[in-house]
Amino acid sequence: MTPGPSQVSVDPISCTAHGLCADWLPERVTLDEWGYPLIDREPLDPDLVKHARRAVRECPVQALRLTRGQTKRSLTS
Amino acid sequence: MAFMTLLDHDGSRCALPSEDVLPRLVALLERSMLRGRGGGAFPTATKINSAVGTRPTLIINACEGEPLVAKDFLVLQRSPGLVADGAALVARAVQAREVVFAAHQDSAMVPMLEALIAAESGRLGPATLMTVPPRYVSSEASALANAWHTGDARPLSKQRPLTSGVPLRGRPAAPAALVLNLETIARIAALWANGPGPTSWLVTVAGALSQPGVREVSGDATIAELVQAAGGDPRSQAPLLVGGYAGTWLPAEQWQRLRVADLEHVGAPLGAGLLLLLDEAECPLRTVSGILDLLAAESAGQCGPCMFGLPALAQDWRELLDPGLSRAAQSRLARRLPLVVGRGACHHPDGFAGMAGSALRVFGPHLAEHRLRGGCPDQSLVGAA
Secondary structure: OOOOOOOEEOHHHHHHHHHHHHHOOOOOOEEEOOEEEEEOOOOOOOOHHHHHHHHHOOOOOOOOEEEEEOOOOOOOE | OOOOOOOOOOOOOOOOOOOOOHHHHHHHHHOOOOOOOOOOOEEEEHHHHHHHHOOOOEEEEEEOOOOOOOOHHHHHHOOHHHHHHHHHHHHHHOOOOOEEEEEEEEOOHHHHHHHHHHHHHHOOOOEEEEEEEEOOHHHHHHHHHHHHHOOOOOOOOOOOOOOOOOOOOOOOOOEEEEEEEEHHHHHHHHHHHHEEEEEEEEEEEEOOOOOEEEEOOOOOHHHHHHHHHHOOOOOOOOOOOEEOOOOEOOOHHHOOOOHHHHHHHHHHOOOOEEEOOOOOOOHHHHHHHHHHHHHHOOOOOOOOOHOOHHHHHHHHHHOOOOOOOOHHHHHHHHHHHHOOOOOOOOOOOHHHHHHHHHHHOOOOHHHHHHHHOOOOOHHHHOOOO
8 A cells, every 4th residue: 555645635624725736736626617626536547646746735725735644534423 | 102202201310421432332223324414425534533632622513504495493393302312422432522503593403402512511510502604515514613713603624524623714623523414313312222223214295285394204215205295296397406405306206116225326416404305387497597596596606616606507597497598507517516616725615516417317207308499398287487
């Protein structure tokens, strides 16, 4: 198993549609018609990880994060 | 009763040991396979296990946020002892740091909960009543946890379960929250007292009926029987909305052949227990439109895909009803409906898309006729649009 991060994900509350993530990681992020990120869950190739890290750093509201694999579905009642 | 009743409970109280509650409770919940009754149907044993060692805030959700549903009210009114005992059991099992009952501001639950908290301090210890604004998403689990810690009853982004800590914005995470529906809590007490056994379902039958209301039935009860008992026509050709406003549609030819226990197996889970029967003369497309408008207006307004997507999709649906705009609207819906799923902090957009998608599938033929004639099939039976 690769130990490194394999996906980016967005915190939908913090995200205010600046759209830089789509600029920095177009291989995995496109924008919907309102400017919000649509993320391809295809795992990141190792050579994309540095671009993903850049995208995470460049988000003005720190809404983008790197994760290892699928995030767990939350427990809701 | 052939099942373990909540509404006709005899009022007997549970013995509450002070030790070994957790292993006994988890074993009981695993054997009985209890799932939450707030709408999400999450396995209760799993949820409680995730709270072990966290000293969580136990929040009992008495908001009854699903419109038209009234089962939690009835459980609290008829069997407050079960509610208190269930809360006490869970609080002891997980060593909850505090016990909170959450209800909508000014709801009928408030005085009943105040009375319960006062009367049960011996068993429960000091418990607190928290009221939240009567908005649809304010009773979502993370919204309640958020409200408890910050007063803001809006959902939070969650990467991990709430029992791992409540991820507040702009501040350190708060301690774990364990949120359970009021009916689920009462069922825990009933199971503790009786052991696993046939469960009951609290179904709220509403719509084109003379005697709507909550009924407690076994899984073997048929939908047709429930409709008839509520003063509706069991042979009605009208469709049924199952679960809640964000639920699943069943056409007559399907719901008339089903029992309550069959619902989850046909992809129409009971959720919060709503069975909404339309009137035969009612246009289901217009009814869906009204519900989508309501759901769109209930967005907490925090996440782009929800706050912009849902109103846009509700507008697409309205245009579906206009013969001139209908085809374009349907193709926009087909493209855009899946795009809101999974992109909010909570499941509100998912529920919206699920109900609309279900309606597109079930009412496809009706829609085709609508487009052709500019109105419903059997237009002669329908009043002016």
